[in-house]
Amino acid sequence: MxxxxxxxxxxxxxxxxxxxxxxxxxxxxxxxxxxxxxxxxxxxxxxxxxxxxxxxxxxxxxxxxxxxxxxxxxxxxxxxxxDGKYHEEIKIAEDATGYSYEVLFKPYISSTLTEVWVEDPYIRHTHQLYNFLRFCEMLLKAPCKVKQIHLLTSEDETNSSQQRSALAEMKDSLRTQGVTLDLQYSSTIHDREIRFDNGWIIKIGRGLDYFKRPKGRFSVGYCDYDLRQCQETTVDIFHTKHTKSL
Known part of the structure; x- marks a missing residue:
């Protein structure tokens, strides 16, 4: 060498x-x-x-x-x-880069992780649906054995057929990977929260939609989210021994 x-x-x-x-x-x-x-x-x-x-x-x-x-x-x-007192705060600055889902969630994913809950009212429009797909792909590639993903979101009142069609396609695709996607809709959901059954809870002010729109389809950051600029937001991380009962 x-x-x-x-x-x-x-x-x-x-x-x-x-x-x-x-x-x-x-x-x-x-x-x-x-x-x-x-x-x-x-x-x-x-x-x-x-x-x-x-x-x-x-x-x-x-x-x-x-x-x-x-x-x-x-x-x-x-x-x-x-002690039930774990709290960590990450402040993502306006235009910051280096905050892909892989980077943000990696420290909280362990081999014991099997079930994930996503509560986010804004998994509606095309780019938000792609965000959720990327999040699912990240889980599939991570060193864990996720078997079930629960999504609670709100219905897109202007184009619910596209939203439902996209999520149904994701559900079928995830099934081929051995993962069940459980879909539920709520008209009153407001909070954005992601829970892992290994005890971690991640609350992102903007939910999964904290990336800025790239300047063009052939601009740096269009494919690689680590290089995509972010909108200012705060991420709060907690840990509980009773995730499933929440």
Whole structure:
């Protein structure tokens, strides 16, 4: 393995761990934990290929430091979850990028996740229906075994046939992936909330529709939501041991 390749691996690890420290300092502990774990794994990959013993000692020391901090965060998060006091807030700034569904939800998806509830009154128009489809696709690709997705939304009074047709198609398509989509409509729904049966509750001020319209169909961000600009919104994350009873 070339020195350039090792340097590239180390640069990746440094970048991820720098992000972990920033999130840690801002009190976004669950997100920082994911970054610490990824960064530690990258450093361990570097350690496997480095032969210089002094450098190996340096990497071991860094790995131990980050592992100790990750364990402290894990213990803290578990304690506040146990106490029912977990609350984390993410403020997405106007025109910010880097907030795809994969990025936003990844820290809260675990292998035990099997059932998801989405309450969002605005899964009506074409772009909102695509947002919900992307959210479902994200769950299918995530390291979990989602078997059931519940959607509670409001009916599009101007074009309910398109909305119902699109959601019926999603339901059929998800069934081929082994996932049941349960659809319900409410004329009084107002709050926007996503609940996971592993205990996490994510409330987004704008629901899943927090992305700005791209400037054109061939503009950067049209396909990749990480590169798409966002509208200003707040994300509140809670944890409860009684998700299903809510």
């Amino acid at each position: 070339t020195q350039n390749h090792v340097s590239g691996m180390e640069a990746s690890a440094v970048s991820v761990l720098k992000r972990a420290v920033e999130l840690d300092q801002n009190g976004r502990f669950q997100e920082s934990l994911v970054c610490y774990q990824e960064g530690i794994q990258l450093l361990m990959d570097v350690l496997k290929v480095v032969r210089d013993e002094s450098k190996r000692g340096h990497y071991r020391e860094r790995i131990k430091g980050y592992m100790d901090r990750a364990e402290q965060i894990k213990a803290h998060v578990n304690q506040v979850k146990e």
